[in-house]
Amino acid sequence: MSTSKQSDGLLTTAERLIDRARAAGADQADVLVVRRRSRSASIRNGAVENTESSESDDFSLRVFIGQKVATVNAGRGADETALSERAVAMARVSPEDPHACLADKDMLAANWPDLDLFDPTEPSAESLVEAASEAEAAALAVPGVSSSVGAGAGTGLFGMVLATSHGFSGAFERSGFSRSVSVIAGEGVKMERDYDFDSRVFHADLDDATAIGRSAGERAAARVNPRKVKTGSNVNVVFDPRVSRGLIGHLVSAINGAAVARKTSFLKDMMDKQVAIEGLTLVDDPFVRRGPGSRPFDGEGVSVGPLTMIDGGLLRQWYLTTGVGRELGLPTNGRASRGGGVSPSSSNVIVSPGACSREELIGSVGTGFYVTELIGQGVNQVTGEYSRGASGFWIENGEISFPVSEVTIASNLKDMFRRMTLANDIDRKFAIAAPTIAVEGMTLAGD
Numbered sequence: 001m002s003t004s005k006q007s008d009g010l011l012t013t014a015e016r017l018i019d020r021a022r023a024a025g026a027d028q029a030d031v032l033v034v035r036r037r038s039r040s041a042s043i044r045n046g047a048v049e050n051t052e053s054s055e056s057d058d059f060s061l062r063v064f065i066g067q068k069v070a071t072v073n074a075g076r077g078a079d080e081t082a083l084s085e086r087a088v089a090m091a092r093v094s095p096e097d098p099h100a101c102l103a104d105k106d107m108l109a110a111n112w113p114d115l116d117l118f119d120p121t122e123p124s125a126e127s128l129v130e131a132a133s134e135a136e137a138a139a140l141a142v143p144g145v146s147s148s149v150g151a152g153a154g155t156g157l158f159g160m161v162l163a164t165s166h167g168f169s170g171a172f173e174r175s176g177f178s179r180s181v182s183v184i185a186g187e188g189v190k191m192e193r194d195y196d197f198d199s200r201v202f203h204a205d206l207d208d209a210t211a212i213g214r215s216a217g218e219r220a221a222a223r224v225n226p227r228k229v230k231t232g233s234n235v236n237v238v239f240d241p242r243v244s245r246g247l248i249g250h251l252v253s254a255i256n257g258a259a260v261a262r263k264t265s266f267l268k269d270m271m272d273k274q275v276a277i278e279g280l281t282l283v284d285d286p287f288v289r290r291g292p293g294s295r296p297f298d299g300e301g302v303s304v305g306p307l308t309m310i311d312g313g314l315l316r317q318w319y320l321t322t323g324v325g326r327e328l329g330l331p332t333n334g335r336a337s338r339g340g341g342v343s344p345s346s347s348n349v350i351v352s353p354g355a356c357s358r359e360e361l362i363g364s365v366g367t368g369f370y371v372t373e374l375i376g377q378g379v380n381q382v383t384g385e386y387s388r389g390a391s392g393f394w395i396e397n398g399e400i401s402f403p404v405s406e407v408t409i410a411s412n413l414k415d416m417f418r419r420m421t422l423a424n425d426i427d428r429k430f431a432i433a434a435p436t437i438a439v440e441g442m443t444l445a446g447d
Helices: 004-023 079-094 126-138 209-222 241-254 257-262 322-328 357-367
Strands: 026-042 047-065 067-075 145-164 169-185 190-201 234-239 282-284 308-310 336-338 341-344 349-351 368-375 385-396 399-412 418-423 437-445
Touching: 004 026, 004 047, 004 079, 004 145, 004 169, 026 126, 047 079, 067 079, 126 145, 126 169, 126 209, 145 209, 169 209, 169 399, 190 209, 234 241, 234 357, 241 282, 241 349, 241 368, 257 322, 257 341, 322 341, 357 399, 357 437, 368 399
Parallel strands: 234 368
Antiparallel strands: 026 047, 026 145, 047 067, 145 169, 169 190, 234 437, 282 308, 282 349, 336 341, 368 385, 385 399, 399 437, 418 437
């Protein structure tokens, strides 16, 4: 997969590119190298469908001439002099960007923590096929499961190398391993699909393939013969952690500084105001050991640890880069990501747990709708309007009763975050660690 010597070699190349860009006339420059390695296998109904491997080292050279900026991308082995000269030529004819800049030099990281992000384990293609086969077989063995949509297993590496003309150079690597399976239960027009998966930084932390398969099969079988329910305007809706992570994701998007600067966030005027229940505290922590969203430094070479973004329902931070921070009159808080540019992003988002268990939360609802899957993209981040197709299970007398499909749930995110109750079942293996969440008073469109 990867060794530190390879990263060191890429860092040397990045630093050399910066020197060439300065020689070509750039005032400042930085070079980002993204390393990707992957191997995967997929099967369906016992037959291998695909095995593949890929690898790439992608260079991105960004140059500044005053307030003019340009970026060029290339693969390893490109002509470094030509690349640098082209970037500088592009910058000379670019319009000025008042917010274009590198991170302030005094914000650059001189050191950073070891987050234990790299596992050198290299599963063979055969072992990946075996894991996928085990997961699929376990799913197909569940009563009621009729066929497989497919199963897979994979391994990969993400590496980031960053060098800047004003003194930063660093690299890190994060490994990844995954298993998944999707199956169909029922027959004919009554068929229902569901899935399960796991993804971890370390191979030994992965859930057992058989357990993943069994869970996928049981989920699919439980959804067979869904009913429709009547339209209601004051329905209690409970979000399974699978979908509550997306719900919290909308909150994370709303406090992204780039959206605030563009005035495309429904929370753009809510700094230091109540945006959620008092029981909701949201921490963004890039320093979680073996965390799926962990990074020792950000895309500008800034290393800032955990930040409390929302404290007891009060909004305390935007996600910021240096450029977005300047636009808003604030310093960066080390949340820059790179990908077609520099933009703010989250790392590991951790929601504070509530006081009750999932079962107690469902019991307290009495009658309502337990959502396990959402359909469509009906969320307006400017206004907060929320309308999604949904399926799941009806709750009667505080217990899961029967499967439900073909309904729509609607409300406004501003209201939803003020009317939610959190369970305590936080699962921190995901980049957004959110519990089961109940939201009062939503509209449900059914029969």
